[in-house]
Amino acid sequence: MAHNLNFISGKASMFYVGDPPWHQLELRLDKPATSGEAIAAAGLDYTVSKKPLKAVLRTKKYTDVADHFATVRTDTGEVLGVVGARYSPIQNRDAFTFFDSLVGTEEAIYHTAGALGRGERIWILAKLPGYIKVHGEDIVEKFLLLTNSHDGSCLVRAKLTPIRVVCQNTLTAALSGLDEEVRIRHTPNAVSKLEQAHKLLGLTNILYDQLEQILGKMANHQLNTANLLTYVSQVIPSPVVEIPSTRTRHIRDRILELHESGLGAEMSRGSLWGAYNAVTEYTDHVLCSNDPARRLTSIWFGGGEKLKERAFKVAQQMLN
Numbered sequence: 001m002a003h004n005l006n007f008i009s010g011k012a013s014m015f016y017v018g019d020p021p022w023h024q025l026e027l028r029l030d031k032p033a034t035s036g037e038a039i040a041a042a043g044l045d046y047t048v049s050k051k052p053l054k055a056v057l058r059t060k061k062y063t064d065v066a067d068h069f070a071t072v073r074t075d076t077g078e079v080l081g082v083v084g085a086r087y088s089p090i091q092n093r094d095a096f097t098f099f100d101s102l103v104g105t106e107e108a109i110y111h112t113a114g115a116l117g118r119g120e121r122i123w124i125l126a127k128l129p130g131y132i133k134v135h136g137e138d139i140v141e142k143f144l145l146l147t148n149s150h151d152g153s154c155l156v157r158a159k160l161t162p163i164r165v166v167c168q169n170t171l172t173a174a175l176s177g178l179d180e181e182v183r184i185r186h187t188p189n190a191v192s193k194l195e196q197a198h199k200l201l202g203l204t205n206i207l208y209d210q211l212e213q214i215l216g217k218m219a220n221h222q223l224n225t226a227n228l229l230t231y232v233s234q235v236i237p238s239p240v241v242e243i244p245s246t247r248t249r250h251i252r253d254r255i256l257e258l259h260e261s262g263l264g265a266e267m268s269r270g271s272l273w274g275a276y277n278a279v280t281e282y283t284d285h286v287l288c289s290n291d292p293a294r295r296l297t298s299i300w301f302g303g304g305e306k307l308k309e310r311a312f313k314v315a316q317q318m319l320n
Contacts, residue, residue, distance in 0.1 A: 006043070006115040006117060006119045034110070035093075035096035035099055035100045035124075036096075037110075038110045038113045039096055041113070042124075043114075044092045044096075044113065044114075044119075046073055046119065047074045048072065048080065048089040048091065048150045049072050049074055049089065050070070050071055050072075052070075067084060068085075069083055069085070069087065071083055073119050076118075076119075078118045078119070080119060080120040080150045081149075081152045083152040083186075084152070086187055087152055087187075088186050088187055088190060089150060090148055090156055090190050092148070095124075095194065096124060110126050111127045111143065112124075112125045116297075120150045121148070121149045121150070121151070122147070122148050122150075125144070125145050125146075126145075128142040128143065128144060129142075130208075132162065132211065132212045134215045134219050135216070135219035135271075138219070139164075139165040139166070140215065141163050141165055142160075143160070144161065145159055145160075147300065152186070155183045155184055155185055156190070157183050160173065160181070160208070160211075162208070164277060164280070166263060166267065167281055167284075167285070169281050169284050170280065171280055171308065171312075172280075172312060173312050214316065218271065218273040218315055221319060222272075223270060223272055227318075228259065228275055231272070231275050232252050232256060232275070233252065235311045236252050255278045255279055255282050258278040259275055259277075262281045263285075264277065265277075265278075275315070279307065280308055280311070283299060283308055284299055284304070287304055
């Protein structure tokens, strides 16, 4: 299926609060969820175990594969990935319990949670209290995102994920001097590290205060046509050859169009904030638009995230 949501007995492994984000295949909750409710509602109340990996020889005999193991979903028996000897599964309930201690059960709304593929990648997104007001009326809401994998493909990540309300653009901000993301490896002491990680992300309010100042400066920084073209060219650089490829020109032109007439463009057109949002709108609403699962992966984990990081860094450089 194009959405790549995990399905068990015909039910999608996902829940949401508010507007339906994904094909209306998920369970909608009418009130904020605790991590326990989130696990049950999203179908994430399964565990993962590590099993020795064996190879079948021509003689049809099995032999152990040294230092390699399969991660297996215990409720379905499906193999989720192949990992090394040091890998230790972090169960969904442990990752989500950590999130409870981080955001507080009364202070945040668990907005959405779910699993992709066979359940090898899971996420939970929590909305924090308050918001950032950019240039008077442009509202950016505060979110925290936690992601985990059971196939060895990535670390546990907890990061700031601000979202612009007017167009639901997910902003990726690489804040200088402060670490806005926690990454934890799947090792035997990972759970204890998860318990300590909330101290590292205790800087959340400071980070969002810093971000609000930067976004305000971006909104007040006006761009003429030449400056706008320079910004887009630096965010979408040419290949090794000096002449931009047809694809590069197409992406640049699409971003320039979004700067003029994209969602919320009337609130930020002509500013560095508007140019940055044109890139984020391209990433979130144009790139991989025919494949929602690929788009989600791109926005949070892949090429889209990297593109928005570069767009933010280039904007910061232009402010200096």
